[in-house]
Amino acid sequence: MAADTPTETLDAVVMGAGVAGLYQLHQLRKEGFKTRLFEAGADLAGTWFWNRYPGSLWDEDLYKGWTWSERFPGQPEIERWLHYVADKLDLRKDIKFNARVTSAHYDKGRNRWTIKTSAGDVIDTHYFVSCGGMLSAPLKTQFEGQDKFKGQIVYTSLYPAEGIEVKDKRVGVIGVGATGIQVIQTLAPKSGHMTVFARTPQYSVKMKNPKWGPEEHKEYHGRYEHTRTTVPHTFSGFDFDWDPKVTWANSTPEERQKVMEDSYEDGSLKIWLASFPEIFFDQEASDAVSEYVAGRMRKRLNNDPHLVDAIVPTLADYGFGTHRVPLENGYLEALQLPNVEVISVRKDRNPIKRFVENGIELEDGRVVELDKIILATGFDAGSGALSRIDVRGRDGRSLAEEWRKDIRTTMGLGKHGYPNLLMTAVPLAPSAALCNMTTCLSQQTEWITRAMVDQRNDGKAFLEPSAEGEDKWVKHHDDTANATLVTKTNSWYMGSNVPGKPRRMLSYVGGVGVYRKKCEEERDAGYPSFVRA
Structure with a gap:
């Protein structure tokens, strides 16, 4: 078989088996689209499969058929919930695991995408729907000499399912953002010694996380209709x-x-x-x-x-x-334990110079000896998942190259020059950062499904944002963002944590309810920001 001979022909390929991908697969199957979901991991759950570090309203039956153990459940329980959803909806038969999408090339002559995966799949598909996640592209090799360290290095974004042994070990944690906070508050009491390398200080809020019993479950199940009608509009x-x-x-x-x-x-x-x-x-x-x-x-x-x-x-x-504001539960108390040392490694203080065989060397020459280093050092947010794939649109244009110059989308749902590429959790939508992700991802996948159904019903072959439509949305997005104080701060919200990344507020900050209304207006008006043919 030739390298580009299709192994399967589909109506739609969905990338990513997290909340968005599972719901997208469910909807497209229900509407009769022949769909396959490809997932890089060995199982489903997306963020909750990869991010195992310590610490949706799709259907009324699903909502009422599950009871949470506490107000803010942890990773294992959320992962179990997603398995429950997938099994209840019989989604696994259309999911292929251990199959990372490596390239997606659009053929203008046939109006089809060719999708290739790490498992050798070559898929000929009409639509390519990206549900790769807003925080799924971890930043790696940020420090000189990482390959020289003889101990264990662990990324929070790729934390081993079996955990790591920290008893009687010298553990270093780099980063005090949301993930670093959760790791520190959980592992510090168990570690032989923990050194926290604090880069950018973070405002944090003490979380209240009561356990739930029969009364709370009854109240939760009883507010389905209220939640369904109010939460999407806040x-x-x-x-x-x-x-x-x-x-x-x-x-x-x-x-x-x-x-x-x-x-x-x-x-x-x-x-x-x-x-x-x-x-x-x-x-x-x-x-x-x-x-x-x-x-x-x-x-x-x-x-x-x-x-x-x-x-x-x-x-x-x-x-x-x-x-981003992290919630925490015992983090500040953990920093005061006798086996914990906190070192400020801000650029203007005593930053990390490099990794060495036995630990981390600071700018002042001190070597902190460590057995294990946990990197809670962030992601290439919003654009990272698709930028790390060879995505080629009309006339061979590269999405990664375009986003290296300017981060642009139309409503965070599509990109000019890439027909029938539909997106969730990418820049210029609330789901890129500033949103309850289950709420926003559900809304985006529902819009995508309705757009595909409209295309089919109207006999249209492709849907692509127009240049004018994209310009209009980018201007609205920027005008909204620039009226806030968020754009004056260097953070991953602005892409500032990735060297060379264009500076733009990644998330639409006009509000989830406002964004939903604008998406509905776009559809009701016949998709004026898109070219349909």
């Missing part, structure tokens, strides 16, 4: 939202303090995404909420000057909520 896709009667400008100092206290004590992301909307664009509000959260952190650190300096952001660093 600002962030969570079950809380801004109170239109509560703004920074119309509140007294006492009222502001009470809102901050009440939303913080909720033990969720409410203080970030449902306290005062002005924290995103008004400096006074941002400074006040930032200082409130920092004050709560300093108090839990017993105002230890070294820990406060290394771990707690200041107003000179950035404002609360302009980075």
